Amino acid sequence: MRLRFLAATALLVALGAGCSSTTAAKGDKVRKPAPNFTLQDASGNTVKLSDYKGKVVLLDFWATWCGPCKIEIPWFMEFQRKYKDRGFTVLGVSMDEGGWQVVKPFAEEFKMNYPVVLGNDETGTAFGGVEVLPTTFIIDKQGRIVVTHQGLTGKDEMEKTIEDLL
Amino acid sequence: MKTCCSLAALFVAGAAAQVQGIHYVSLEPPAAVTARRGSEVEVPLRFLIRGGHHINSNHPAEDYLIPTALTWTPGALTPKGVGYPKPESVKYEFSEKPLLVWSGGIVLTSKFAVAGDAPLGPGKLSGKLRYQACNDRACFPPKTLEVSVAVTVQ
Numbered sequence: 008m009r010l011r012f013l014a015a016t017a018l019l020v021a022l023g024a025g026c027s028s029t030t031a032a033k034g035d036k037v038r039k040p041a042p043n044f045t046l047q048d049a050s051g052n053t054v055k056l057s058d059y060k061g062k063v064v065l066l067d068f069w070a071t072w073c074g075p076c077k078i079e080i081p082w083f084m085e086f087q088r089k090y091k092d093r094g095f096t097v098l099g100v101s102m103d104e105g106g107w108q109v110v111k112p113f114a115e116e117f118k119m120n121y122p123v124v125l126g127n128d129e130t131g132t133a134f135g136g137v138e139v140l141p142t143t144f145i146i147d148k149q150g151r152i153v154v155t156h157q158g159l160t161g162k163d164e165m166e167k168t169i170e171d172l173l
Numbered sequence: 174m175k176t177c178c179s180l181a182a183l184f185v186a187g188a189a190a191q192v193q194g195i196h197y198v199s200l201e202p203p204a205a206v207t208a209r210r211g212s213e214v215e216v217p218l219r220f221l222i223r224g225g226h227h228i229n230s231n232h233p234a235e236d237y238l239i240p241t242a243l244t245w246t247p248g249a250l251t252p253k254g255v256g257y258p259k260p261e262s263v264k265y266e267f268s269e270k271p272l273l274v275w276s277g278g279i280v281l282t283s284k285f286a287v288a289g290d291a292p293l294g295p296g297k298l299s300g301k302l303r304y305q306a307c308n309d310r311a312c313f314p315p316k317t318l319e320v321s322v323a324v325t326v327q
Contacts, residue, residue, distance in 0.1 A: 072239045072305060073312040074267040102314065113237070138195075139311045158311030159267060 029164070030155045038151035041066070041144060042133035046100070046124035049111050054124045056098070057150065063095045063172045064146040065165070068126065070102045071113045073140040075159035080117055082162045086169060087121040093173050094148065097121035100130060102137060147172050197223045197306035198318055201278075205323040206298070208250060211289040216322060217282045218243075220302065227274040228304040230260035234273045239305040239315050243281050246299045249292055249326060250285035257281055265309050291326045298322040 033039075041064075043057045056066070067083060069076035083097045101110045101123060114123055131137035134144065143156040145168050154168055201219040208214040222228055229238045245252035258280060260273035285298070300320040306313045 070312070070314075071237050072315075074238075074265065074272075074307060075311055077237075078267045104315070138313060140313070141311070158308075 028157045029160055033153055038147065038149075038153055041146045041150055041152050044126075044130050044133060046126060046130065048122055048124050049107055049114065054098075054122060056146075059096060059098065059146075060150045061094065061148055063090075063148055063169060064144075065095075065097045065169065066144040066146055067097060067099045068102055068131070068134070068137045068140060068142040069099055070140050071105075071109050072103070076141040077117075078159055079141055079143070079162075080119065082165070084118075084120050086166065090169060090173060091121075095169060095173060099123040100126040102126045102131065102140065145169065145172070196316055196318055197226050197313060198228060198302065198304055198316070200302075200318065200320055203322045205325065207325050207327060208285065208287045208291075209327050210287055210291050210293075212287050213253065214250070214285050214287060215282050216285065216298065217280050218320065218322070219278055219280050220318075221278050222276050223306070226306045226308050227263065227272075227276040228306050230273040230275060231257040232260075232273065234262075234270065235268075238272070239303075241275070241302070241304040243283065243300055243302050243320070245283060245285075248298065249296045250287055250298060250324065253284040253286050255281055255283045265307075267309070287326060293326050295323065295325050298324050 041056060043055060045053055045055045048054050056064070065083060065086060067076075067079065069080070083099070086095070087097045099119065099121060103109050103125070106125060110123065110125065126137075134142075139157040141156075141159065143160075143165070144152050145154045145165065147153050153172065156165065199221050201221060203216070203218050206214060206216055228241050231240050231242060233240050241257075243255045258275070260275055262271040263274055264271040283300070298321070300322075302318040302320055303315065304318070305315040
């Protein structure tokens, strides 16, 4: 517990210093399974992360009030256009407290071309606590987390990971 | 920067679940307030914003941003409004235009009316500061900081 607290503090200090963080891409043998979740999209359809097994998934925790998230969303739309026919998808998890009332108009305005679901505390906790937005997980075809990005990070770095996994 | 990011990367896994209660704004211990019946009283409070972070002003530059708001629970004293300082205009890498934010320390001054028949003696003012913090690379979920100020009505 003490170690986890120290880890949390170190993370916040690092983020407070103005940097973002990225875990090193994990090799095939040490990747851990991404927690499954069951959430709903704007039309009320049930979306499970496990539905995407067999695809490379870029899982993006974001919110409409998050400026850095708004920089990344067009990148993710580009990834979706470029790689969706090669076994890839972006899946957005909005952490907005305002729900679809705020998320739906935003998604329409941005013309988001990938599935978006509404997250909750339970989802965040399952992924280790999503206290930083954006937080992006890149998940391999076996449903395992390869890399985690917290805060605004590099588009090229993410794209290289995706291409390596496809 | 690289060292800093590497350090953070070492500690990412499993850490954030422990930080849900962490605040990016703190209240400097406020001075006790003395209020006379039938008068108005101003209560300045100094809030400190964590280094390297900013919070949106009470009127952010963009509609999508969450404004900072100090609200009070009506009690022995009646809240009559809050005075907010002028924000800084800062351009961040993630924003198309400059944002109106506060960083460092800010003083919010609240005004209260004291009724002619307000109960005499000690009491407290209870309020909440709602804010949403970011740094130049990331944002953090909205937080509510409980605020309490000792007051004596004379």
